[in-house]
Amino acid sequence: MIKGIGIDLVDIEKIRKILELxxxxxxxxxxxxxxxxxxxxxxxxxxxxxxxxxxxxxxxxEAFLKAAGRGLFSIPLNKITVLNDESGQPYIDIDxxxxxxxxxxxxxxxxxxxxxxxxxxxx
Numbered sequence: 001m002i003k004g005i006g007i008d009l010v011d012i013e014k015i016r017k018i019l020e021l022x023x024x025x026x027x028x029x030x031x032x033x034x035x036x037x038x039x040x041x042x043x044x045x046x047x048x049x050x051x052x053x054x055x056x057x058x059x060x061x062e063a064f065l066k067a068a069g070r071g072l073f074s075i076p077l078n079k080i081t082v083l084n085d086e087s088g089q090p091y092i093d094i095d096x097x098x099x100x101x102x103x104x105x106x107x108x109x110x111x112x113x114x115x116x117x118x119x120x121x122x123x
């Protein structure tokens with residue numbers, strides 16, 4: 001049974017500017033350690049793809065909160081981890097302390113023309 005659906009759209013250039021100005025502070029408040037490693041790994045190979053990944057992860061976090069019916073900072077963003085499995089499919093892992101009523105969350109992320117979009121379905 002579907003409990004919630006959320007969608008979010010993020011301007012990749014906005015994420016780029018924030019990371020260029022406040023990299024460490026933004027990373028620590030928004031992303032988990034595993035996400036930072038994934039973003040930096042991609043960024044080391046292709047800077048633009050790293051910013052796309054950071055924006056996609058951010059969009060997925062906001063889409064998750066919308067699907068869960070929660071406000072933007074009701075769960076610390078760094079407690080919602082968005083990563084990719086071996087096939088490249090994104091998935092969401094929520095800190096056990098914030099998992100209330102979420103048995104499963106499906107996520108899809110896309111990037112195009114300067115924007116990252118994410119859709120989350122909570123079951």
